[in-house]
Amino acid sequence: MIATSPNLKAISVVGVGYDHVHVETCRERGIAVGHTPGILSDTTADMTMALLLATARNIVPAYNHVQVSKQWKYYDPNILWGTDVHHATLGIVGMGRIGHAVAKRARAFDMRVLYYKRERRPDWEEELGVEYVTFENLLEVSDFVTLHVPLTEETTHLIGEAELALMKKTAILVNIARGPVVDHYALYDALKQGQIAGAAVDVTEPEPINTDHPLLSLDNVIVAPHLGSATVQTRMKMATMAMENLLAGLKGEQLPYGVLQPNFPR
Amino acid sequence: MSTARAFVTRTLLPEALDIIREVADVTVWPEETPPSVEELRRHCGDADGILTTIMDRVDADLLDAAPRLRAISQLAVGLDNVDVAEATRRGIPVGYTPGVLAKSTADLAMALLLGAARRTSESERWLRGGGWQIQFHPTHWLGQDVHEACLGIVGLGQIGREIAKRAGGFDMDIVYHSRTRYPDAEAEHGLRYAEFPDLLAQADFVVLSVPLTPQTHHLISGPQLAMMKPSAILINVSRGPVVDPAALYEALRDGQIARAALDVTSPEPIAVDDPLLTLDNLVITPHIGSAALPTRLNTMKLAARNLVAGLKGEPM
Numbered sequence: 392m393i394a395t396s397p398n399l400k401a402i403s404v405v406g407v408g409y410d411h412v413h414v415e416t417c418r419e420r421g422i423a424v425g426h427t428p429g430i431l432s433d434t435t436a437d438m439t440m441a442l443l444l445a446t447a448r449n450i451v452p453a454y455n456h457v458q459v460s461k462q463w464k465y466y467d468p469n470i471l472w473g474t475d476v477h478h479a480t481l482g483i484v485g486m487g488r489i490g491h492a493v494a495k496r497a498r499a500f501d502m503r504v505l506y507y508k509r510e511r512r513p514d515w516e517e518e519l520g521v522e523y524v525t526f527e528n529l530l531e532v533s534d535f536v537t538l539h540v541p542l543t544e545e546t547t548h549l550i551g552e553a554e555l556a557l558m559k560k561t562a563i564l565v566n567i568a569r570g571p572v573v574d575h576y577a578l579y580d581a582l583k584q585g586q587i588a589g590a591a592v593d594v595t596e597p598e599p600i601n602t603d604h605p606l607l608s609l610d611n612v613i614v615a616p617h618l619g620s621a622t623v624q625t626r627m628k629m630a631t632m633a634m635e636n637l638l639a640g641l642k643g644e645q646l647p648y649g650v651l652q653p654n655f656p657r
Numbered sequence: 658m659s660t661a662r663a664f665v666t667r668t669l670l671p672e673a674l675d676i677i678r679e680v681a682d683v684t685v686w687p688e689e690t691p692p693s694v695e696e697l698r699r700h701c702g703d704a705d706g707i708l709t710t711i712m713d714r715v716d717a718d719l720l721d722a723a724p725r726l727r728a729i730s731q732l733a734v735g736l737d738n739v740d741v742a743e744a745t746r747r748g749i750p751v752g753y754t755p756g757v758l759a760k761s762t763a764d765l766a767m768a769l770l771l772g773a774a775r776r777t778s779e780s781e782r783w784l785r786g787g788g789w790q791i792q793f794h795p796t797h798w799l800g801q802d803v804h805e806a807c808l809g810i811v812g813l814g815q816i817g818r819e820i821a822k823r824a825g826g827f828d829m830d831i832v833y834h835s836r837t838r839y840p841d842a843e844a845e846h847g848l849r850y851a852e853f854p855d856l857l858a859q860a861d862f863v864v865l866s867v868p869l870t871p872q873t874h875h876l877i878s879g880p881q882l883a884m885m886k887p888s889a890i891l892i893n894v895s896r897g898p899v900v901d902p903a904a905l906y907e908a909l910r911d912g913q914i915a916r917a918a919l920d921v922t923s924p925e926p927i928a929v930d931d932p933l934l935t936l937d938n939l940v941i942t943p944h945i946g947s948a949a950l951p952t953r954l955n956t957m958k959l960a961a962r963n964l965v966a967g968l969k970g971e972p973m
Contacts, residue, residue, distance in 0.1 A: 405795065433804040437827065441775045444768035448949060453942035454778040458934055463926040463943045465690050466712045468667055468732065471942075473949045477760040492804075499826025500764065599789040607785060615780055616789040616798065622775075624802045626795055 401640025425636030728967025752963030
């Protein structure tokens with residue numbers, strides 16, 4: 392696409408991830424690239440908790456029971472049992488801004504919070520009361536595993552057959568990072584065979600996901616159509632930042648939120 | 658002394674039943690549906706102790722039919738189905754299960770609040786119906802931010818406080834209203850007290866966690882819904898009759914408030930032709946406030962221990 396746009400000076404992404412932009416080509420061509428980091432961390436963390444709690448407490452099956460299939464005929468204290476979130480163990484894989492915000496929320500539920508990332512952050516351990524563990528240990532002991540890594544070559548299919556096998560049979564996987572971080576067919580197999588208890592994903596591979604994808608045949612999976620940053624307030628902020636980036640790029644000025652700054656001859 | 662007889666009105670997990678079996682012969686109602694009024698009277702006829710749920714009306718009529726009854730243990734925190742005054746007058750202690758299920762109910766309140774804010778159930782249903790054709794659309798399915806939003810908690814008992822604690826993790830601005838002020842909770846959770854109309858006017862999210870009493874019946878009705886913001890979201894985890902269902906239907910239909918999520922309805926279950934079930938901006942869950950493990954097992958064990966204490970004449 393960049394090849395067919397000879398006048399292109401600036402690409403302004405509405406979002407944090409820019410894995411769909413070929414940055415090397417932009418660098419060679421002197422095209423500025425901007426994105427919208429920071430302001431969607433809290434909204435994405437809110438969504439992470441929404442998905443985690445919905446899966447833990449069977450909100451979607453409950454909604455279906457009452458409002459879709461209309462099967463609620465009497466009070467039954469023995470249906471739709473979920474898992475307590477309070478005092479459960481949450482494992483955060485990749486702790487950047489979003490992971491940090493998730494950890495803060497989880498601690499308010501008295502969750503035990505473990506994290507794994509390439510560089511340890513003892514200051515965050517102190518601030519939030521989170522514990523650093525190895526990747527394998529996190530998978531083995533967590534009741535909830537949530538992924539907050541960017542999509543790179545290393546993180547593609549980070550969660551595959553082997554990783555799902557390490558997880559607890561009662562565990563729930565939450566993915567709000569990028570679809571290809573998880574091997575979807577391995578996830579389907581693991582859920583079908585009861586290797587893990589449930590999953591909630593805001594991102595899929597591909598997007599949109601086909602309605603006849605095997606994952607959608609399972610009732611212990613929640614799929615959201617990439618809504619991590621989808622609130623009125625945050626989309627307004629993202630649009631404003633993206634516009635500021637675009638205007639700066641067109642003028643050859645410093646982008647306020649730049650991945651690649653303009654490289655124009657003066 | 659002959660062995661005491663206990664009647665348990667719904668199936669419990671074996672670990673909890675075993676606790677009662679140590680001191681009594683236990684009869685467990687075997688059906689999934691609750692016992693009718695006649696069946697309840699019949700089984701209580703020779704019972705020394707009963708373990709009840711919110712579906713069982715324990716009133717003077719039932720107590721008249723249960724001359725040996727000396728202990729009532731409820732598997733719940735709310736006791737609006739039990740005439741506690743009448744039981745007390747007859748010297749029958751009534752047990753309940755506070756504390757143990759407050760955290761799980763608060764978890765559910767947050768699950769409903771976040772789900773309504775981010776439209777999880779609605780968007781999932783749309784997706785499964787084939788709606789997701791364009792990968793990213795800037796204005797599809799926009800929800801409301803929870804972080805830094807204003808939360809209004811009505812009723813600051815144990816569940817209200819647990820909700821306040823969780824909301825703190827989202828940096829919510831938390832205002833509460835209850836009959837008494839709680840300066841300790843205000844300090845601990847950073848809460849502001851407000852009069853009820855002020856709370857309704859300010860809140861982006863209103864959570865109801867009051868007991869059901871004559872004063873809280875239809876606490877939320879037409880006038881209260883009119884005071885709320887058009888973008889506001891109402892969550893009810895208390896008791897169905899705290900909200901006037903006809904008024905709620907109109908408010909949601911006409912956009913007086915944006916969305917609601919209810920774990921309790923009036924009546925329960927809700928009738929399949931209730932107009933509330935035609936709304937897209939409403940999520941109803943079938944009274945699953947504390948339906949989570951390990952809490953449900955712990956609640957059953959507590960109710961069992963309460964019953965045993967009552968049968969032994971010890972404090973519950």
